[in-house]
Amino acid sequence: MSTLIYTHAACFGHEPGPHHPESPARLQAVLDALRQPEFGDVVWRDAPLGTDEQVLRVHTPEYVEEVKALAPRQGYQLLDAGDTVMSPGTLQAVLRCVGAACAGVDDVVEGRARNVFCATRPCGHHAEANRAMGFCVFNQAAIAALHARAHHGLQRVAVIDFDVHHGNGTQHSFWNDPDLFYGSSHQAPFYPGTGSWQETGVANNIVNIPLSRGSGSAAFRAAMERDMLPALQDFAPELLIISAGFDAHQLDPLGGLELTDEDYHWITRELLRIADATAQGRVVSVLEGGYSLQGLASGTAAHVRALMGG
Numbered sequence: 001m002s003t004l005i006y007t008h009a010a011c012f013g014h015e016p017g018p019h020h021p022e023s024p025a026r027l028q029a030v031l032d033a034l035r036q037p038e039f040g041d042v043v044w045r046d047a048p049l050g051t052d053e054q055v056l057r058v059h060t061p062e063y064v065e066e067v068k069a070l071a072p073r074q075g076y077q078l079l080d081a082g083d084t085v086m087s088p089g090t091l092q093a094v095l096r097c098v099g100a101a102c103a104g105v106d107d108v109v110e111g112r113a114r115n116v117f118c119a120t121r122p123c124g125h126h127a128e129a130n131r132a133m134g135f136c137v138f139n140q141a142a143i144a145a146l147h148a149r150a151h152h153g154l155q156r157v158a159v160i161d162f163d164v165h166h167g168n169g170t171q172h173s174f175w176n177d178p179d180l181f182y183g184s185s186h187q188a189p190f191y192p193g194t195g196s197w198q199e200t201g202v203a204n205n206i207v208n209i210p211l212s213r214g215s216g217s218a219a220f221r222a223a224m225e226r227d228m229l230p231a232l233q234d235f236a237p238e239l240l241i242i243s244a245g246f247d248a249h250q251l252d253p254l255g256g257l258e259l260t261d262e263d264y265h266w267i268t269r270e271l272l273r274i275a276d277a278t279a280q281g282r283v284v285s286v287l288e289g290g291y292s293l294q295g296l297a298s299g300t301a302a303h304v305r306a307l308m309g310g
């Protein structure tokens with residue numbers, strides 16, 4: 001079985017404005033990197049459109065209706081107080097993000113793929129049940145987790161998030177359910193301000209690893225080895241979803257954690273090792289942030305190289 005990659009042209013159609021860091025050029029950089037000869041064994045698929053049923057497993061009906069009603073025919077529509085913007089192509093883009101993540105779950109659970117990477121945008125991990133936040137409209141990682149349970153009857157699903165920002169939305173969705181695990185490494189203090197050590201969920205099913213600016217590889221790996229990986233192993237997920245943001249990369253203009261391509265390769269290998277032990281190797285990774293085009297490209301390449309077993 002191969003590593004499978006979902007993407008869709010509609011994900012270029014989310015255009016938050018010329019000076020917004022979450023640009024269509026990000027996706028182009030990722031696709032250019034993954035179309036190099038070393039990834040020739042990857043199987044490419046067009047992402048299906050996500051459904052209301054999938055979205056509503058995480059988001060409230062009122063919020064979903066609001067997003068649809070606000071979707072502009074031209075120009076921009078702000079969804080939060082800051083920087084979460086809809087353009088005319090945004091609704092289609094975010095529904096492809098949802099569709100990709102859920103199809104990826106179908107593929108790994110039904111044995112059609114070894115693992116899956118979703119080369120889609122925008123990111124999703126800040127989106128909460130009833131609000132958009134931090135460039136995110138729908139939370140495709142959380143939606144994929146709940147899809148695995150509702151559609152495939154899995155019980156224990158984990159999301160591991162190495163984006164430089166804390167995934168407040170995923171934490172919010174998982175907090176009260178002991179069979180959902182959310183683990184995040186992130187820069188702190190930093191946007192969005194959540195993700196302290198003390199935030200542990202209803203059953204220690206939330207593990208937060210806040211890292212100070214400039215932490216670098218050694219601190220990241222030590223914290224993951226000490227606090228994240230053993231907790232994930234103990235949780236024993238039946239499916240592992242990765243919120244793969246690359247804005248902790250040393251080249252990133254927003255993040256300051258100074259991670260390297262080798263760190264992304266390392267953490268991916270470690271997560272696969274646990275997935276092999278507890279989840280029959282089932283891993284679905286979804287692209288989150290990453291705002292240096294070069295760092296995003298090389299970090300993603302290192303991540304997918306590891307997913308392929310390299």
Ligand SMILES: [Zn+2]
Pocket residue numbers: 163164165245247288289290
């Ligand atoms: Zn981020």
